[in-house]
Amino acid sequence: MNEHLTEHLIERYRGRVLQPADLLDADDHLAACEICRRRLADEGRVQAAGRSLRRDLAATGLTHLAFEQLASYVEGGLDPADREIADSHLELCPQCAAELDGLRAFATQMEAHPPGEYQVKESAPGKRPSFLERLRSFPTGLLGTSEGFWRSPALGLASLGLIVALSLWAAVLKSRNSQLQTALDGTQRENEKLKQDYQAAADSVAELQNQLAQLKPPDSSPFVVALNDGPGQVTLDREGNVAGVPSEYQRAVKQTLTAEQIRTPPTLSELIGKSGVLMGPADEGHPIALLGPVGTVVMSDHPVFRWRALDGADGYVVKIYDADFNEVASSPRLSRTMWTATRSLQRERTYSWQVTAQVNGKEVLSPVKPAPDASFMVLDQAKANDLIHAKKAGGNSHLILGILYAQAGLLDDAERELQALLRANPQSPLAHKLLRSISDKRSG
């Protein structure tokens, strides 16, 4: 994708409504284009995420393995995921690793004595009891009535081992309890501090709101229109004077702000008339939804063609026709849903295009009669030069570019600029109206 993502595509990417193939196409472009990444990235959001994740990780402590997890680990009863969880924690936690070693040693001792030497409660008949079951049964054997237990020197040794292990266990638990208490105290202190910080921040916000209210201009504003635009503000006062715009564009801006709509060239109506409403979901005559260019003028003489993926399609071919329906360019077989014309098209000429999809060995063409042609016109060189100049001279003004693009018939570009203007002036009825005047043109 050579050209930058359109504002329409950016919005769809942001809204997460792109189809997988289109999303991957857009992502391929983003991976190579810092300009478009900057258009998408909300720097404040990126920084907030960085700070938040960092804070979150800094507050992450170790959560120790439960006794049951350690016992199951010793007897090899963990499934692969649980085993990975345990291994991962044991790598980081010497305390749990030491407990595991203790349990392993104890299990080895127990292995030396068959379960018959002590009472096992939970084992199913005929099944060898698990280590955990044997361990749980041990206190009964230790304190119970089995004479064999006490008469066996080996089991006596094992019981001594058990007592030592339990003592160690108790010490570990005590130490862990103390650590938890310390952590809890720290958290409570932090909580108190956060409460104080929150109160201070709330006070500051209230103070700032007060100051803002005092700074607000009186209702008797000298302007009939004031729009945030790029780095500054464009205004129109009651006497009809425009400010915030280079002099060469003041007339066009004044006319637009006064009429509250943007003029488009007559050629555009013809293009839209030929194209009808093609964009959007596939329907009769458009088995493949064409995304653009349709019913618009394009700036580049190497336009980019985009369409929506068709289920089951394993390739696409784009063909461009002149006004007499002679083929003037054709793409190779494409796997993606976009193609940039490889030869330059003549400026000031009207063209139409079709895309053919190969589905299960059959060809599916779009658009087909009775659907209208997907027509577009390539902007003449002089106007293209004017627009390139305006981009530099207009000081990144979305209003100026929106007006000039629309006046040249570049609907896609005009919409993109006016959407940006609307984002900077979400409460402005005029910004809504200007954008709608372009959208209405498109929908005929």
Place this chain on the structure above:
Amino acid sequence: VAQQADLSEEVDQRLFLKWLWDEICRLPVRQRMALLLNLRDEGGGVAGLLPITGIASLRQIAAALEMADEDFASLWPRLPLDDASIGGLLGVTRQQVINLRKCARERLARRMKAIDEKK
């Protein structure tokens, strides 16, 4: 001075996200999935920031998760996923997803602490 501070903060947070991505790629794949597919902060999902900051493209994220590009692109609008959905993808229980993510976070926290101590 304020602009320089802003720029420094911007660079700092982007470097941190880059470091985080590199570290996530070093985790075992199950932990990688449990963490990345659910990665979020107070502002919502965080995985979406990776392509637009140039840290990792969708295709790179898909490769890190050992998924086909198209499969991952289909999941993209649903991110961050809930634990049950991640469990379904991994063939493990919801609790195991939680534990896998916990392990991942413990490991990342340890590495971050080691770096902070070096500074």
